Each structure stands twice: as C-alpha cells, then as structure tokens.
Amino acid sequence: VWRHWDAEHIVFNGKSGDTHLLDDVSAATLRLLDRAMEPNELSSALATELDVTVDQELRDYVDRAVHHLYALGLIERA
Amino acid sequence: VTQTVNELALQDVRDRLRGRGLALRTGPFSYRLRSDVRGIARGIARTYADFPVLSDHDAALVDYHVSLNRLRWLPSRCQLRIAGDAHRWPVARANIGLAWLEWGMNLCVYALGYPELVLHGAVVARGAEGVLLIGHSGSGKSTLCAALALDGWRLLSDELAIISTADGLLSGTARPVILKDRSIELIRQRYGQAVFGPLAAQTHKGDVAHLRPPGESVRRVDERVPPRRVYLVQYRAGARLRTRPVRKGRAMIELAKSSFNYGLLGRTGFLTLARLVDRCDCSELVYGNLDEALSLLERDRCGSGGEPGTQAAAAQATG
Numbered sequence: 001v002w003r004h005w006d007a008e009h010i011v012f013n014g015k016s017g018d019t020h021l022l023d024d025v026s027a028a029t030l031r032l033l034d035r036a037m038e039p040n041e042l043s044s045a046l047a048t049e050l051d052v053t054v055d056q057e058l059r060d061y062v063d064r065a066v067h068h069l070y071a072l073g074l075i076e077r078a
Numbered sequence: 079v080t081q082t083v084n085e086l087a088l089q090d091v092r093d094r095l096r097g098r099g100l101a102l103r104t105g106p107f108s109y110r111l112r113s114d115v116r117g118i119a120r121g122i123a124r125t126y127a128d129f130p131v132l133s134d135h136d137a138a139l140v141d142y143h144v145s146l147n148r149l150r151w152l153p154s155r156c157q158l159r160i161a162g163d164a165h166r167w168p169v170a171r172a173n174i175g176l177a178w179l180e181w182g183m184n185l186c187v188y189a190l191g192y193p194e195l196v197l198h199g200a201v202v203a204r205g206a207e208g209v210l211l212i213g214h215s216g217s218g219k220s221t222l223c224a225a226l227a228l229d230g231w232r233l234l235s236d237e238l239a240i241i242s243t244a245d246g247l248l249s250g251t252a253r254p255v256i257l258k259d260r261s262i263e264l265i266r267q268r269y270g271q272a273v274f275g276p277l278a279a280q281t282h283k284g285d286v287a288h289l290r291p292p293g294e295s296v297r298r299v300d301e302r303v304p305p306r307r308v309y310l311v312q313y314r315a316g317a318r319l320r321t322r323p324v325r326k327g328r329a330m331i332e333l334a335k336s337s338f339n340y341g342l343l344g345r346t347g348f349l350t351l352a353r354l355v356d357r358c359d360c361s362e363l364v365y366g367n368l369d370e371a372l373s374l375l376e377r378d379r380c381g382s383g384g385e386p387g388t389q390a391a392a393a394q395a396t397g
Binding site for chain 2: 014
C-alpha cells in the first residue's frame with residue numbers, strides 16, 4: 001500500500017508490517033520492480049521515468065537502491 | 079442517573095477499593111480498581127471526582143481489572159497486577175501508589191490490545207478542531223496539555239490519543255494529566271483552580287502529580303473531534319519559540335513510532351494514520367516558555383481558515 005505526498009512516498013509492507021519513507025528515486029525503482037527486470041533494463045526504465053540519461057552514476061544508484069529495497073524486504077529475488 | 083466519584087463518601091470509595099472494586103468509566107474504557115494502599119482512595123477521589131462510577135450491573139463487564147495491593151510481608155511496598163495475575167509490574171513504594179496505578183491503567187490499553195489506533199499523545203480541542211500533541215516523556219507535552227485544558231480547551235487525553243479506524247475521528251479518556259517535576263509547581267502557581275492528587279516523589283520518571291481534568295472535559299468525553307493539527311512538541315529550557323512545518327511523510331513516520339498498536343493493526347493502522355496526516359497541518363514546536371507556546375497554539379487556531387487539510391499537499395493513495 002502506498003501513500004504519496006509531493007516528493008515523499010510512504011509504503012507499507014504487508015508481509016513485515018513495516019512502514020518505510022522513500023525518496024522519489026527509490027519509490028520509482030520499487031514501482032518499476034513490480035515486474036522482474038534485468039539491471040540494465042531497470043536503469044533504462046528509470047532514466048525514462050525520471051527524464052535523465054543512463055550513465056554509470058545512475059546505474060550505481062539503482063544498484064544501491066535495489067540492495068536497499070531488498071534489505072528492507074520490499075522486493076524479493078525473482 | 080449516573081453517579082460520579084465525588085458523590086461517593088470517601089469511606090465508600092475506600093470500601094469499594096478494598097472490596098468488590100471501584101468501577102469507573104473513562105471514555106471508551108471501563109476499569110475495576112482494587113487497592114488496599116493508604117492514600118489511594120483520597121487520591122482517586124480528588125483526581126477522578128467527575129468520572130462516572132459504574133453500577134454493579136454495568137461493572138460486571140468492565141474492560142480492565144487493575145489491582146494495587148500492599149505486600150503482606152512488606153507493607154511499605156505494593157504490587158500492581160493487571161487482568162488478575164496476567165501482568166505484574168515491579169514492586170513499588172506504597173507512597174507512590176497512585177502514580178503506579180495510573181501507569182497500570184495505561185498499560186491495560188497498551189498491553190491488552192484495542193481495535194482503534196492508539197498513539198502516545200495528548201489531544202485537546204477547541205470547538206470542532208482536534209489538536210494532537212506528540213512528544214516523548216519529558217518533552218513538555220503534558221505541561222502544554224494541562225495549561226490548554228485549564229485555559230478552556232477541552233481535554234480529550236493526556237496520554238492516549240485514540241484514532242478511529244472507521245472514520246478517523248479523535249477521542250480520548252479525559253483522565254488526569256500526569257505532570258512531572260517543575261511542571262507541577264508551574265501549573266499550580268499559574269492556575270489557582272488546579273486540583274492535584276498527592277505528590278509521588280522520586281519515581282522512575284521524577285516527582286509526579288496528577289491534575290484533575292476539568293469537569294466539562296470529563297462530561298463531554300464521548301464527543302469525538304476531527305483532527306486538524308499535529309504538533310511534534312519539544313520543551314527545551316531557555317529555548318526561543320520555534321515552529322516549522324513538518325513534511326507529511328516524516329510526520330507519518332513520527333506518529334507511527336509514537337503508536338502502541340500501529341504494527342498490530344497492519345494495513346488498517348497504515349490507512350488510518352495516513353488519513354490523519356492527510357487531514358492535518360503538521361508542525362514541530364520547540365518551546366522554552368509556556369506563554370509563548372500557548373499563544374502560538376491560539377494563533378494557529380484563529381488563523382486556520384477553510385476546511386481541514388486545505389493547506390496540505392495534494393495526496394493520493396494507491397494499493
């Protein structure tokens with residue numbers, strides 16, 4: 001379950017019962033991961049969504065975001 | 079006709095506490111209190127004067143049973159028990175018994191579950207405008223709450239803010255306000271009409287005294303209010319008044335942390351809290367001077383135009 005206020009996104013994880021406050025990029029990453037994606041595919045989709053170009057910095061950010069979301073239990077390995 | 083505590087003779091209060099129990103209603107909760115500790119009857123008679131006493135018929139189905147009795151082998155100490163023997167608190171000095179009993183009454187709600195969302199916070203109201211004061215122990219929340227209640231705001235709660243999961247309205251118990259240390263004298267000197275229970279000295283939270291809630295607040299305890307403002311309160315000695323808006327995402331996290339049963343309620347807790355945040359303007363309030371803080375709350379109230387939530391950022395929910 002989500003709630004959005006401007007650039008803040010609150011997500012409730014029904015499995016853990018935890019609530020998380022996410023920034024724009026993490027929230028977009030989580031939304032895109034609603035379906036399974038390869039890392040490059042995810043970076044491209046995110047770049048399109050955020051209207052930025054794909055570069056190494058973005059790839060690194062996405063990598064960190066994915067690990068963070070995984071650690072929070074918000075995503076699982078496919 | 080409902081009888082109130084102040085209509086009972088002190089000896090009657092004492093006899094009930096030592097016998098079948100004194101059954102009280104405090105908003106949505108009813109309690110059966112038992113105690114043989116000296117001074118408890120007088121303390122309850124002072125601080126719960128306007129609260130309804132349940133008839134024997136109604137008292138058969140109270141929500142919570144709380145007892146505070148002296149240890150037979152060490153009468154200067156007392157033991158708090160909740161729900162028979164289900165929960166025991168550490169043994170306490172009998173001369174801080176009333177404070178112990180009060181915390182036990184709170185513990186009932188925290189520990190034994192309740193279907194509405196409960197926050198550790200104060201709720202006051204002016205008209206149909208509910209204000210939540212959130213803060214840790216020692217944050218100055220209760221001092222502010224006591225002053226507002228004695229200034230004519232309606233006290234809904236000092237400790238247990240109840241948010242309906244069905245319609246989001248706020249309610250409380252209107253129980254006595256717990257004041258600590260210098261706040262006791264501050265409120266006593268400022269408000270000649272303030273009535274306190276006995277001082278519980280040197281508890282684990284310092285010196286503690288309970289302020290009798292205004293009678294009108296007790297009588298109107300069942301009138302719920304829509305939430306309008308949330309203040310995250312912090313008292314700092316000598317600090318200048320400071321207030322600033324808190325983003326709704328952060329406010330939601332802070333409120334969730336202050337809840338006793340948010341996690342237990344799961345998705346319902348999330349949706350209830352999100353709706354509260356939607357409807358409220360949320361601010362940090364740092365104060366070092368009570369007058370300044372009171373003026374600010376009054377100013378905010380007078381300055382609030384339009385419907386609740388009109389200053390809020392556009393919010394949407396999915397899922």
